[in-house]
Amino acid sequence: MTSSDMSFSVPKRFAFRRIISVVAFAFLVLFALLETVPFVLTVANSFKCLPAVQDYPQSFIPVPPFGVECRTESGASRPAEETSGPLTFNPALEGYERVAEFNLPTWFKNSIIYAVAITVLRVMFDSLAGYALARIKFPGNRLVFFIILGTMMIPGVVLLIPRFIILKQLGMLGTYQGVIFSLAADAFGVFLMKQFFESIPEEIEEAAMVDGASRLTMFFRIVLPMATPALTALTIFSFQGTWNNYMDVLIIIGGQADLWNLPLGLAQLRGQFGQTLEWNIFLAGSVITTLPLAVLFFIFQRYFVEGISYTGLKG
Incomplete structure (x- = not known):
C-alpha cells in the first residue's frame, strides 16, 4: 500500500x-426521550379534567387558558373536546383540589417519618456491619457474608408472615415502631458498604493505628468520611424504597388510616369512587408522591452513580 492510499484510508x-x-x-437520546414519556404523560394527565384523561390521554402540551373549571354551572363534567385535543390541553387543578380533600397531609407526614427514620438506621447499621465484614477477620466471616447475600435471594413476600408474627408477639403491630424497627437494616446495604470499604487501602487505617486510634475512631473519623459516595447511594436507595413501600406498611399498620403512608393512602382512593377510578385524582396523588424522590435524585445523582459503581468491586 502506497502512502497516498494510506492518506485516503485514515x-x-x-x-x-x-x-x-x-x-x-442519536439512539441514546431517542431512548432517553422514550423513557421520559410515561412520567410526562402522568404529569400532564394529572392536570386534566377526567373526560379529557379518558378521551385524550396522549395530549401533553399545555395551552391557555390555565386553571379551567372541569364542571359546568349545573355540575356536569365538561366534554373532553372543550378542554383538550389530540396534542394540547387546558390545564385544570381539579385533581389536586380533590386529593387535598383526603388525609394527604397526615399521609405525607407519615411517609417522611418512616423514610427518614429507616434511612438513618439503615445507614448506621449497614455501614457498621459492612465495615466489620470488610476489615475484622473473625471465624465465620465469609459464612456470615454469604448468609447475608443469601437473604437477598429470598423474595420479600416470603418474610411478611414471620415478620408479622414477631411484631405481633412484641406488641408492635399498628405502630410507628413496628414499621421502623422491622426495616432498620437490609442485606443490600451491608453488601454495598462492604464492597466500598474493601476498596479503601488498609494502609490508611494502619497509619491511624500507629498513632493510637481505636477501631471506632478510625471508622467514624477516617473511613466513614471517605465513604460519602456509597453512603449517599445507600441513603437514596433506602429513602426511595421506604417512601414507595406499600406492602410492609399495609401488613404492619393495617386499617389505621392515621398511620398510613402516601402509597397506602393513595391506593385507597381506588375504593372511594365505586367502580370508576377518577384518573386525574389518582395521577395527581402519584405526582405528589414521586416529586420528593425526583428532587432527591437530581440533587445527589453524581454520588448515586459513583456509589453504584462500587458494588462491582472485589468481594
Whole structure:
C-alpha cells in the first residue's frame, strides 16, 4: 500500500467512526426521550379534567387558558373536546383540589417519618456491619457474608408472615415502631458498604493505628468520611424504597388510616369512587408522591452513580 492510499484510508476510517458515534448518540437520546414519556404523560394527565384523561390521554402540551373549571354551572363534567385535543390541553387543578380533600397531609407526614427514620438506621447499621465484614477477620466471616447475600435471594413476600408474627408477639403491630424497627437494616446495604470499604487501602487505617486510634475512631473519623459516595447511594436507595413501600406498611399498620403512608393512602382512593377510578385524582396523588424522590435524585445523582459503581468491586 502506497502512502497516498494510506492518506485516503485514515480519513475514511475516522469518518466511519464519527458516523457510528453520531448514530449511537442519536439512539441514546431517542431512548432517553422514550423513557421520559410515561412520567410526562402522568404529569400532564394529572392536570386534566377526567373526560379529557379518558378521551385524550396522549395530549401533553399545555395551552391557555390555565386553571379551567372541569364542571359546568349545573355540575356536569365538561366534554373532553372543550378542554383538550389530540396534542394540547387546558390545564385544570381539579385533581389536586380533590386529593387535598383526603388525609394527604397526615399521609405525607407519615411517609417522611418512616423514610427518614429507616434511612438513618439503615445507614448506621449497614455501614457498621459492612465495615466489620470488610476489615475484622473473625471465624465465620465469609459464612456470615454469604448468609447475608443469601437473604437477598429470598423474595420479600416470603418474610411478611414471620415478620408479622414477631411484631405481633412484641406488641408492635399498628405502630410507628413496628414499621421502623422491622426495616432498620437490609442485606443490600451491608453488601454495598462492604464492597466500598474493601476498596479503601488498609494502609490508611494502619497509619491511624500507629498513632493510637481505636477501631471506632478510625471508622467514624477516617473511613466513614471517605465513604460519602456509597453512603449517599445507600441513603437514596433506602429513602426511595421506604417512601414507595406499600406492602410492609399495609401488613404492619393495617386499617389505621392515621398511620398510613402516601402509597397506602393513595391506593385507597381506588375504593372511594365505586367502580370508576377518577384518573386525574389518582395521577395527581402519584405526582405528589414521586416529586420528593425526583428532587432527591437530581440533587445527589453524581454520588448515586459513583456509589453504584462500587458494588462491582472485589468481594
